[in-house]
Amino acid sequence: MWSSRVAIIGGGIAGCSVARGLAKKGMKPVVFEMGRGLGGRTATRRSREDSMVAIDHGAPAFHATSAEFLNLIHRLRKSGHVEDWKGVRGEMRAGGEFKMSAGNMLSMYVGRGGMSSVCEGLIAELDVETRFQTMIKSFAYDEQEEKRGNWMLTDRKGESLGEFGWIVATSSSLLHNRWTKIYGGPPPLLHAAKEVGMKGIHTVTSLENNPVFVVMMGFDSSHSPALNALPADMIEVTHSDTLSKVVRQTRPGMVPSLVLHSTIPFAQKSVMTHGRGGTAELMGAKNKTTDENKVKSAILSAFEQEVCRPLGINFDLSETDKAVYGPALHRWGSAFPGNVPEIEVPLSMVDGSARIAIAGDFLARPGGNVEQACLSGLEAAEEIYKIYNSAAK
Ligand SMILES: Cc1cc2nc3c(=O)[nH]c(=O)nc-3n(C[C@H](O)[C@H](O)[C@H](O)COP(=O)(O)OP(=O)(O)OC[C@H]3O[C@@H](n4cnc5c(N)ncnc54)[C@H](O)[C@@H]3O)c2cc1C
Incomplete structure (x- = not known):
């Protein structure tokens, strides 16, 4: 049986929503984020010199339209992480x-106090491990095992980050050749997805x-x-x-x-x-x-x-x-x-045989907003748990 530890790459809204969904089901999510803290595009820029500086330089505010997301926002308002703009x-x-x-x-x-507290609220008081300033550079199956074993993750210094039953990628940059230009090396998700023959990966790589x-x-x-x-x-x-x-x-x-x-x-x-x-x-x-x-x-x-x-x-x-x-x-x-209407994409992609999932606002249509990123993450968590649970029986 695969490990119940799930490596979530990205501590933005989608990654924290996946972590929330999985932790609530008793799985063991670990969020790897290359930035200094949670938030991603809802991060709050702070200054080391002046504690009065907190600037939301990504999404400044967001809408909530679906009942599911409105319910969640209501809870985050109650817990003091979200407030009305x-x-x-x-x-x-x-x-x-x-x-x-x-x-x-x-x-x-x-x-509340900055957009990054939305992500903080999503995983507050849940058993979610976070590792910051950790860039995932590559992931591959454990070669010791005869069949596909657990996933092994490596950071940018080549150090091993442990074994995980599942990988969840929440950033489109992990798929694009732009990654190679900026950080060097192959885009980690694209590389791994091709190796394991992940279904539907070409649809995602064609998104702008x-x-x-x-x-x-x-x-x-x-x-x-x-x-x-x-x-x-x-x-x-x-x-x-x-x-x-x-x-x-x-x-x-x-x-x-x-x-x-x-x-x-x-x-x-x-x-x-x-x-x-x-x-x-x-x-x-x-x-x-x-x-x-x-x-x-x-x-x-x-x-x-x-x-x-x-x-x-x-x-x-x-x-x-x-x-x-x-x-x-x-x-x-x-x-x-980029919203490409002729390309149909699901809200999240979960491949149970490869044990890779993809979530994030770049999948959802119309994407590019906090609500869709969250719903994408919650859906991926639900699906992963279903597969994990049925395999465990
Ligand atoms: C300028 C701007 C304005 C916006 N305005 C609005 C708005 O008004 N309303 C609205 O609803 N939305 C708005 N958005 C969009 C909204 O911010 C996003 O839709 C949402 O935050 C996306 O969340 P996500 O988790 O899908 O992705 P992200 O927030 O991008 O999270 C992905 C995370 O993965 C991390 N990561 C990537 N690669 C690795 C790696 N190899 N290892 C470890 N970590 C990695 C990144 O650092 C990032 O934190 C705006 C965005 C921007 C940039």
């Missing part, structure tokens, strides 16, 4: 007029992933009149080559912050620039630092010209010198999955 949303054509968003009628939610840059800054409120003057907390910007979203975050007792999201085409132009202080740098990704300032100033200038000026807001670029944090650049290499 109290901001105001607006829309603006670059260089044009601002209007309030019709979407203001729909409730949105945030992690779209990058986004963000520039984030934390201000002492008296030093950023522009931040205070913005007419909404979240502004969707249309018709801009550079800017897609402007997010103002204000939390009691914390430094107010501004996060500028780039458009996808803008981020596609600088593939090898990652920014500092993020997971890519931590894991030694190849980084083209020379482009960093160019990317940052293009995004800041677009904010000044396309948003502030038409609104009559004076955003002096020298204001950024007074930022208590940043301006810092971060590249989300797979910020949003």
Whole structure:
């Protein structure tokens, strides 16, 4: 019988949802995350120098539409990990007029104290082991066994991380050749899935992933009149080559912050620039630092010209010198999955004979959101447990 230990690669919403589902059934999930903590694209950037800095530089907030997810969010609100987002949303054509968003009628939610607490809440008080700053570089069956044995995992230094009955991969980067460019070596999931002949893997590899840059800054409120003057907390910007979203975050007792999201085409132009202080740098990704300032100033200038000026807001670029944090650049290499309507993909993929599962927002349709990532993870956990349980009988 295979081990009941399940290696979950990725401590984002999908990975934590898988861990939650499995731990509740008595299985032994271990979450491996290459970043410093839980969250993935719902991570909260913190500063070692200033404990008042907590910036949600990925998803700033999220919707809940299905009954299953709403129920879970209700529980996470009760446990103090999630709260209602109290901001105001607006829309603006670059260089044009601002209007309030019709979407203001729909409730949105945030992690309490930072988006990363959504993931923390998903596994709170459950028997889930977490290992941070651990990048899974490869996995293969135990060669000692005659049949397919347990999975053996290896980290980027080539050290063994132990044996597991199942592998659950929750990041599309594990499948794409982009992995080789950034970290070197074959994409671990693609390599293993081909070796074991995992069904449906080609469907997943053909899915696109779209990058986004963000520039984030934390201000002492008296030093950023522009931040205070913005007419909404979240502004969707249309018709801009550079800017897609402007997010103002204000939390009691914390430094107010501004996060500028780039458009996808803008981020596609600088593939090898990652920014500092993020997971890519931590894991030694190849980084083209020379482009960093160019990317940052293009995004800041677009904010000044396309948003502030038409609104009559004076955003002096020298204001950024007074930022208590940043301006810092971060590249989300797979910020949003490309929705390819002609490709049908399941919410999660579970191959019981290979004992590999895949979950994450890149599978779900329409993907690219917290709710789908969570539902994908919960579904994968359910299916793994069913297979494990029937094999154990
Ligand atoms: C800028 C931005 C804005 C967004 N806005 C919204 C929004 O408004 N509303 C909304 O609902 N959603 C939004 N999203 C999308 C939302 O954040 C994602 O859909 C969701 O967080 C995806 O979760 P996930 O677990 O599937 O993937 P991820 O969060 O990407 O988790 C995968 C994890 O795997 C880790 N990992 C990868 N490879 C390895 C390895 N080899 N070893 C160990 N760990 C590894 C990664 O570090 C990462 O933490 C936004 C995303 C971004 C980037």
